[in-house]
Amino acid sequence: xxxxxxxxxxxxxxxxxxxxxATASGDKxxxxxxPLIFELAAPGTTGVDIxxxxxxxxxxxxxFLRKDMAALxxxxxxxxxxxxxxxxxxxYAIDLGPFPLGSCTMKHNPRLNEKVARLxxxxxxxxxxxxxxxxxxxxxxxxxxxxxxxxTGMHGVAMSPKAGAHGELCGVLCIxxxxxxxxxxxxxxLVPESAHGTNPATAAFAGFTIENIPAxxxxxxxxxxxxxxxxxxxxxxxxxxxxxxxxxERDMKRIxxxxxxxxxxxxxxxxxFNAIVGKVRPGDLGIDAMHINLHKTFSTPHGGGxxxxxxxxxxEALSPFGPLPYTAKMPDGSVRLVEEENATxxxxxxxFGRMAAFHGQMGMFTRALAYILSHGADGLKQVAEDAVLxxxxxxxxxxxxxxxxxxxxxxxMHEALFSDANLAEGFxxxxxxxxLIDEGFHPMTVYFxxxxxxxxxxxxxxxxxKAGLDRFIxxxxxxxxxxxxxxxxxxxxxxxxxRRRLDETQAARKPVLAxxxxxxx
Amino acid sequence: xxxxxxxxxxxxxxxxxxxxxxxxDLFVDVPAEARLPGPIAGLPMHASEMxxxxxxxxxxxxxxxxxxxxxxxxxxxxxxxxxxxxxxxxQRGEFLTAYTPYQxxxxxxxxQVLFEFQTQVARLFxxxxxxxxxxxxxxxxxxxxxxxxxxxxxxxAVLCRGLHPxxxxxxxxxxxxxxxxxxxxAPKLEAEPDTAGVISAIDGETSCVVxxxxxxxxxxxxxxxxxxxxxxxxxxxxxxxxxxxxxxxIEAPGNLGADIVVGEGQSLGVGLxxxxxxLGLFGCREKFVRQMPGRLCGETVxxxxxxxxxxxxxxxxxxxxxxxxxxxxxxxxxLCALAFSIHMTLLGGEGLGQLARxxxxxxxxxxxxxxxxxxVTVLNHAYVNEFTVILPGDAREAVRAxxxxxxxxxxxxxxxYPDASDLAQGLLVCTSELTTxxxxxxxxxxxxxxxx
Numbered sequence: 001x002x003x004x005x006x007x008x009x010x011x012x013x014x015x016x017x018x019x020x021x022a023t024a025s026g027d028k029x030x031x032x033x034x035p036l037i038f039e040l041a042a043p044g045t046t047g048v049d050i051x052x053x054x055x056x057x058x059x060x061x062x063x064f065l066r067k068d069m070a071a072l073x074x075x076x077x078x079x080x081x082x083x084x085x086x087x088x089x090x091x092y093a094i095d096l097g098p099f100p101l102g103s104c105t106m107k108h109n110p111r112l113n114e115k116v117a118r119l120x121x122x123x124x125x126x127x128x129x130x131x132x133x134x135x136x137x138x139x140x141x142x143x144x145x146x147x148x149x150x151x152t153g154m155h156g157v158a159m160s161p162k163a164g165a166h167g168e169l170c171g172v173l174c175i176x177x178x179x180x181x182x183x184x185x186x187x188x189x190l191v192p193e194s195a196h197g198t199n200p201a202t203a204a205f206a207g208f209t210i211e212n213i214p215a216x217x218x219x220x221x222x223x224x225x226x227x228x229x230x231x232x233x234x235x236x237x238x239x240x241x242x243x244x245x246x247x248x249e250r251d252m253k254r255i256x257x258x259x260x261x262x263x264x265x266x267x268x269x270x271x272x273f274n275a276i277v278g279k280v281r282p283g284d285l286g287i288d289a290m291h292i293n294l295h296k297t298f299s300t301p302h303g304g305g306x307x308x309x310x311x312x313x314x315x316e317a318l319s320p321f322g323p324l325p326y327t328a329k330m331p332d333g334s335v336r337l338v339e340e341e342n343a344t345x346x347x348x349x350x351x352f353g354r355m356a357a358f359h360g361q362m363g364m365f366t367r368a369l370a371y372i373l374s375h376g377a378d379g380l381k382q383v384a385e386d387a388v389l390x391x392x393x394x395x396x397x398x399x400x401x402x403x404x405x406x407x408x409x410x411x412x413m414h415e416a417l418f419s420d421a422n423l424a425e426g427f428x429x430x431x432x433x434x435x436l437i438d439e440g441f442h443p444m445t446v447y448f449x450x451x452x453x454x455x456x457x458x459x460x461x462x463x464x465x466k467a468g469l470d471r472f473i474x475x476x477x478x479x480x481x482x483x484x485x486x487x488x489x490x491x492x493x494x495x496x497x498x499r500r501r502l503d504e505t506q507a508a509r510k511p512v513l514a515x516x517x518x519x520x521x
Numbered sequence: 522x523x524x525x526x527x528x529x530x531x532x533x534x535x536x537x538x539x540x541x542x543x544x545x546d547l548f549v550d551v552p553a554e555a556r557l558p559g560p561i562a563g564l565p566m567h568a569s570e571m572x573x574x575x576x577x578x579x580x581x582x583x584x585x586x587x588x589x590x591x592x593x594x595x596x597x598x599x600x601x602x603x604x605x606x607x608x609x610x611x612q613r614g615e616f617l618t619a620y621t622p623y624q625x626x627x628x629x630x631x632x633q634v635l636f637e638f639q640t641q642v643a644r645l646f647x648x649x650x651x652x653x654x655x656x657x658x659x660x661x662x663x664x665x666x667x668x669x670x671x672x673x674x675x676x677x678a679v680l681c682r683g684l685h686p687x688x689x690x691x692x693x694x695x696x697x698x699x700x701x702x703x704x705x706x707a708p709k710l711e712a713e714p715d716t717a718g719v720i721s722a723i724d725g726e727t728s729c730v731v732x733x734x735x736x737x738x739x740x741x742x743x744x745x746x747x748x749x750x751x752x753x754x755x756x757x758x759x760x761x762x763x764x765x766x767x768x769x770x771i772e773a774p775g776n777l778g779a780d781i782v783v784g785e786g787q788s789l790g791v792g793l794x795x796x797x798x799x800l801g802l803f804g805c806r807e808k809f810v811r812q813m814p815g816r817l818c819g820e821t822v823x824x825x826x827x828x829x830x831x832x833x834x835x836x837x838x839x840x841x842x843x844x845x846x847x848x849x850x851x852x853x854x855x856l857c858a859l860a861f862s863i864h865m866t867l868l869g870g871e872g873l874g875q876l877a878r879x880x881x882x883x884x885x886x887x888x889x890x891x892x893x894x895x896x897v898t899v900l901n902h903a904y905v906n907e908f909t910v911i912l913p914g915d916a917r918e919a920v921r922a923x924x925x926x927x928x929x930x931x932x933x934x935x936x937x938y939p940d941a942s943d944l945a946q947g948l949l950v951c952t953s954e955l956t957t958x959x960x961x962x963x964x965x966x967x968x969x970x971x972x973x
Contacts, residue, residue: 037637037866046872048604052954054875055882057770060903064741064771066874071644074869081606084634084863088615091630095614101623108524109618112570118608121581126594127796128932129585130924136583137795143580150564162656162797163852173698206698248550279548284555303611303856304631305621305653305816307798323694340690341939353694357597357659357687357785358796370577376567377560379522385544386527392547393535411539411547437627442620465526466535492824497626500824507821507833511810513650514640 031498034086038515041073047080071518090498091304092442098464098472102415102445102457103196103244105274105296110374113299113367122366127358131337137362138335142327144369148292148313151380152273153283156319158312159326160360164271165198167291167310168238170323170355172206174289174314175236175265177321177352186235186264192221194245194449196269199238208235215451218409219245219417227258236265236288242272242413244449245406246391246457256286265289265318273297274461275388275414278381288315294361298368309364320350325359386462387414390469394458397473401480405452414461420454424486429454432479434501437494439475522567587793587929591960591967593887595907595951596737596932597658597685597763598796599788601876602955607790607863611856621816621855625831626823631855632830635818638862645768645865645873646760646782647775648804652815653832654858655801658763658785659691662731664803664814665759665781666692666701669729671812673757676701678729679722681747682708682715683736685763686937692731701728707941710911712902714742720750727756729781734760734774735767737937738900739907739949748778757781764788765802766953767905769870769877781805789868790860800857810834816853876954880906883952883961890965891950896972900947907951909934913972916948922971928963 026033057065075083092099099106117123125137145157158174161167172189179186189208191199193215200210211229214222221239237259241249249255256266268282268290274297276282282290294300294309314322325339328346337359338346375383388411395404395416403421406412420429433443433456445457460469482490494500527535532544541547548556560566568576587600594600611617615630622628622635635653642651655661666678678701680689689705696703704722709715714736723730730751735741748758760774762784774782786800787793805813811834819833868876884906888899896913912919916933923930934947950964 034633036633036640038640041869044869044871046869046875047606047867048872048876050872050875050879050954052879053882054878055885057878057881058885058903061741061771061905064903066768066770066772067776069769069870069874072641072865072868072870072873074872075866077604077606077867080863080867081610083866084610084616084859085613087630087633088610088613089630090627090633091615091619092624092627093615094618094620099618099620101620104620106618106620110524112573114612114617116574116577116581119578119581120586120588121584123792123794124586124588124600125584125795126587126592126600126793126929127598128594128596128936129587129929130921132921133585133924133929134795136580139583140577140580147564150561162660165852166656166660173694176698207700248548250550250552253552253555276551278561279557280551280555281557281561301617301856302620304616304619304628304634304859305855306852307656307800307854307857308852309798324690340686341936353697354687354690355660355694356657356691356797357685358657358799361797362795363798366577370573373565373568373573373576374524374570375522377562377564379525379567381557381560382522382525385547386525386532388547389527389532389535389539389544392539392541396539410550411541413547413550433624434626437624442627443624462525462527466528466531468526494626498629499626499827499829502625502823502829502831503821504831504833507819507831508836511817511833512820513636513810513817513833514643515636 032086032089034083036515037075037083038073038517040079040083041075043070043073045076046074047077097441098460098468099442100444100458100460102459103271104445105459105461106302107299107461108463109299109301110371113370116370117363117366122362135334138327138337140369141365142329142335144365145327147372148311151277152290152313153281154313155316156314156322158314158322160323160355161291161310161312162356162361163306163308164291164293164310165202166355167312168198168202168269169205170312171267171289171291172202173352174318174321175267176206178265178318179235181350186233188234190226190229190234190237192239194243194451195238195240196244196271199269203238219247219406220249223251223254226255230258230262230264234262234264236267238267238269240269240272242275246412246415246417247406248413252285260286271296272414275384277384278377279384288318294364294368299371300364300367307361307364309361321352323353323355324351383462390460390462390464391416393469394460394473398476401477415457415459417452418456419452423483427483427486429456431490431493432456432483434493435479435490436475438496441472441475590927590929591963592929593931593950593952593964594929596937596949597687597785598793599764599951599953600793600955601766601788601953603790603792603864604867607860610863611860616859617856622832625829629829632818634859634862636820636830638858639818641862641865642802643804645765645773646804647773648782649807650810651802651804652813652817654853655803655815656854657797657799657801658783659688661783661801661803662688662761663692663695665783666729666731668781668812668814669757669759670701672809673728673755675726675728677726678703678731679719679727680705681719681732681742682706683738683740683742684731684733684761685737688761707938708738710900710944710947712900714740716743716746719747723750723754723756725754727754729757729759731759731761734762735905738909739904740901741771741903744774744777744779759783766877766880769873770881770905786861790864791857798854798857800854800861877905879954880952883956884908887950887952887961887964890961891968894965894968894972897968906953907949910948910950912946912948915945919948919968919971923967926967926970928967930964930967
């Protein structure tokens with residue numbers, strides 16, 4: 001079932017009999033099962049000793065006092081450490097191997113970043129501490145802001161958005177505020193059909209009507225169709241560049257010029273900035289607003305789904321409308337926080353408002369700044385070059401094995417796009433993905449972008465070695481062959497993961513979203 | 522460069538496989554005039570680990586950390602002791618460096634944690650269901666207003682006076698673009714929250730009333746009375762909890778009639794971090810679950826019938842529904858949710874109750890000490906671990922002057938409400954189990970000193 005891998009070592013499969021053997025514990029060697037906290041806990045247990053004395057609650061609290069805390073079970077410290085350590089072993093992670101999710105940019109997370117983010121001067125500082133006691137924190141934010149502006153060639157940056165989609169919203173709200181300031185009520189945002197799902201969701205939230213712009217046969221925005229649609233009702237365009245097919249939008253500058261000539265603004269989804277950081281500046285391409293996912297390009301950890309951080313760089317036209325708060329460098333070199341208290345005095349009275357409490361994802365800022373300083377201008381350019389080189393190496397190494405729908409239109413950027421064409425009848429992208437799990441890899445992004453049937457989007461990133469890529473390519477070749485030959489074992493993959501395929505239909509039909517074991521008895 | 526594994530020989534060999542002469546040939550689609558000739562001019566080049574550490578260390582050293590001075594700040598961000606095992610466990614690479622669990626067969630660790638987290642949050646809040654977390658408390662508050670609008674098909678939200686002003690600002694920003702009507706007035710320096718005022722603002726057009734519990738001044742609103750009034754008009758009660766530790770002492774909002782309960786989870790496990798990343802908590806009644814924003818994890822079985830967990834009800838979400846989604850949110854605060862959940866597991870209900878009682882005891886001691894400062898009065902009748910005092914002059918000045926004496930003495934209402942001159946004398950004072958007798962004495966002495 002398994003092929004010989006690149007090193008020539010053939011994994012021992014053992015007999016089917018042994019694999020199916022049940023154990024009394026349910027665990028199998030280092031394959032560990034773990035119950036829920038609620039099934040482990042005894043009532044009244046706690047893993048924290050609090051030595052300060054309590055006191056009688058104030059008499060005035062009488063009618064507010066909580067009656068029962070028993071619904072929240074606790075575990076001792078050793079049980080807690082073991083519970084989470086055992087659970088952690090059921091996760092795949094970039095620390096274990098490649099995580100080639102296209103558009104998600106899973107790269108190595110340097111541990112230096114973790115160390116500096118935990119310095120008490122950053123980690124143990126209150127957001128509303130008097131400004132005289134947080135000058136270094138404000139300076140750190142401002143240094144990151146400076147780098148983001150320089151790397152993108154833009155005019156300003158809003159640092160407070162909490163994640164990419166929040167940044168998109170920030171950019172779209174800036175556009176809306178700028179239009180309002182001009183006294184114009186433009187209702188339509190043009191969104192290419194290959195856009196991330198967050199783009200139309202964001203535009204709709206901000207009250208815009210979305211119109212789709214088709215892609216050309218070579219996977220890029222159809223410039224003629226876009227230009228033809230521009231007019232006095234069009235607020236602007238939301239475009240991803242490099243796009244979700246892994247291609248650079250060659251017409252970006254023309255698109256920007258045309259949109260600006262028609263009185264609109266250009267929003268760029270910066271999720272794929274990793275492909276061009278240090279090589280191309282979006283500001284040179286006529287972009288008005290672009291969010292940057294610090295957890296993608298600048299390596300802050302994804303943590304199983306966040307936290308993100310989505311600063312938005314802005315053109316001169318949109319900067320006056322950016323949200324509060326932000327940091328400003330004063331003539332004496334100090335950095336000030338501009339918030340509601342001093343916005344007018346600091347010349348930022350047109351700000352569209354506040355997007356969240358406090359000042360943004362500081363813990364992500366310090367990590368991203370450490371990453372940027374480590375690479376410097378030369379290293380960041382190398383990041384983009386190696387990311388693009390790795391993706392093209394994957395693309396060309398699979399010639400003749402997997403269908404690459406835009407393979408003929410030239411090199412890709414940071415991610416290589418394949419389709420499910422050529423697989424045997426009844427075999428799909430999902431089978432390749434689940435087969436990769438058995439091979440010890442995390443699957444690529446699947447069924448996105450929607451413009452390609454059975455899309456498989458592979459983004460290796462610059463932190464994969466050539467040897468690591470060769471192993472991954474070897475596995476993909478083997479899986480592509482098995483899918484072409486119709487190997488039935490592939491249909492039921494994964495076989496070797498902590499779980500087999502999970503029943504998502506049942507989960508959605510009758511949702512069980514919380515444990516109720518103690519309430520059903 | 523230490524983070525880049527490719528060697529020069531690798532690059533040459535790979536270019537050969539690709540059939541390109543140079544790496545720049547891979548960037549041919551970028552218009553020539555937009556391609557930078559070399560590293561961006563005027564920026565520093567790469568730096569060693571020790572050089573970066575030195576740079577960041579110098580910036581950090583300029584700040585007065587909360588642990589280095591008597592510390593009494595709260596107002597939406599709270600400092601509690603975080604057990605060492607929390608930070609150790611969240612740094613396990615399998616948690617730290619995993620992505621959103623889109624492939625559930627190899628993400629059961631993250632998914633089971635989310636399922637446990639959802640259960641803990643629901644039980645803490647006294648509701649049936651909770652989601653897998655949101656960006657922070659303020660954005661969760663907005664999402665609750667938007668959700669109430671979807672459920673009731675009404676456009677007017679009443680925000681209580683005691684809602685954190687940053688939360689008010691966030692809701693107002695969003696409402697400006699969706700056309701929701703927001704009814705809000707700044708608080709007054711009164712010992713009790715304005716329950717009658719909130720109730721009288723609710724009418725047949727109201728989608729929800731949003732009540733912070735305890736409120737920004739540390740007072741405890743009467744949720745049961747407000748819930749009854751809201752429900753009588755067909756409106757929902759949204760409770761906002763910025764300090765979840767308080768729920769170790771006072772009743773859960775869901776048990777008092779709240780339909781949606783949101784909050785900021787930062788005070789357990791996450792730490793201050795100068796404002797982020799934090800953790801939005803979001804719970805509601807089971808009947809509203811399909812209108813809920815954000816990620817949800819649900820229980821199911823695998824092909825062999827073993828229990829397992831998956832992300833579910835994704836037909837509400839943007840990657841499926843696009844412009845018809847319940848929210849544009851694509852991410853949660855996974856790692857912060859993990860930290861919260863581990864800390865909550867260590868505490869259990871027992872430990873949380875104890876933590877709340879001790880924090881409350883320290884607040885009583887601090888209030889007693891401050892009441893002895895000439896010219897200072899304590900505003901609140903009731904509070905948990907945060908209360909308001911009224912100073913004889915502008916509290917902003919007093920906070921700055923106390924900071925000069927290395928006492929972080931609280932949050933001035935002037936900082937939070939720059940336009941409300943009648944609040945300028947208010948100072949928010951917050952305590953926790955970390956507050957010592959010495960800290961309290963230092964606060965009293967510093968305030969006496971700066972007011973003298």
